[in-house]
Amino acid sequence: MGDHVQPRLVLLGKQGAGKGTQATRLADHFGVPHVSTGDMFRALAAQGVEAGLEAKRYMDEGDLVPDDLVIAVVEGCLEPGGPLDDGFILDGFPRTLPQAVELDRVLDGRPLDLVIELDVPRAVVLERIAGRRVCEQCQRVYHVDMPPQLDWVCDSCGGKVRQRDDDTEAAIDRRLDHYERRTVPIIDHYRTQSRLAVVDGIGDGDDVFERMVKIVTERIRD
Numbered sequence: 381m382g383d384h385v386q387p388r389l390v391l392l393g394k395q396g397a398g399k400g401t402q403a404t405r406l407a408d409h410f411g412v413p414h415v416s417t418g419d420m421f422r423a424l425a426a427q428g429v430e431a432g433l434e435a436k437r438y439m440d441e442g443d444l445v446p447d448d449l450v451i452a453v454v455e456g457c458l459e460p461g462g463p464l465d466d467g468f469i470l471d472g473f474p475r476t477l478p479q480a481v482e483l484d485r486v487l488d489g490r491p492l493d494l495v496i497e498l499d500v501p502r503a504v505v506l507e508r509i510a511g512r513r514v515c516e517q518c519q520r521v522y523h524v525d526m527p528p529q530l531d532w533v534c535d536s537c538g539g540k541v542r543q544r545d546d547d548t549e550a551a552i553d554r555r556l557d558h559y560e561r562r563t564v565p566i567i568d569h570y571r572t573q574s575r576l577a578v579v580d581g582i583g584d585g586d587d588v589f590e591r592m593v594k595i596v597t598e599r600i601r602d
């Protein structure tokens with residue numbers, strides 16, 4: 381084992397690739413915090429915090445939240461001595477090249493261990509997102525084909541399970557276009573840094589999880 385077994389990871393993938401679910405599982409497995417910028421914005425908006433309300437206006441349209449706003453919200457956690465000092469799974473950040481450059485800067489001297497791209501074709505994610513339902517409280521993800529046991533009440537926390545405001549077909553299309561244009565360039569950025577691993581995101585969730593754990597474990601052992 382190397383110095384740390386608590387990895388610093390970024391998860392990339394199209395909307396609906398299963399990023400959120402896998403990020404939660406990886407965070408449990410490795411005992412590090414799971415940081416989802418989407419969840420952070422939704423929580424801030426629910427609390428009526430101005431930054432969150434502003435972010436929500438972009439999110440509901442299927443647009444990316446502007447870089448300065450994203451960076452202002454996330455950066456505090458990433459600074460040395462902050463809550464993410466001992467490893468993390470970043471889910472949804474960075475999403476643009478300027479955000480990736482900013483992340484490199486703020487991590488100064490404590491680089492990422494690995495960036496995992498969860499690879500799923502567009503047609504598959506479209507089908508998945510259209511049926512996606514999410515718990516309002518704990519953000520647990522369900523699907524119309526795999527609902528909670530009781531009438532759209534969350535199995536984990538009793539919260540209300542519903543379709544997200546930005547999971548409409550038009551918004552999904554826009555988000556996938558943004559992914560191609562804005563997020564794919566950061567894949568090259570990390571490939572150049574030799575930090576990229578591509579994991580096949582098709583198939584059983586448990587299998588995908590095992591693939592990811594294996595690749596992370598190999599990486600942090602080196």
Ligand code: ADP
Nearest residue numbers: 395417418419438439443444445450472473475
């Ligand atoms: P999904 O992966 O399905 O898009 P998320 O919860 O990760 O779900 O993000 C929801 C929305 O939040 C995005 O469509 C975008 O508007 C906004 N968002 C989240 N993270 C970022 C980011 N790093 N940069 C810009 N916008 C972001």
Ligand code: ZN
Nearest residue numbers: 515518534537
């Ligand atoms: Zn819940």
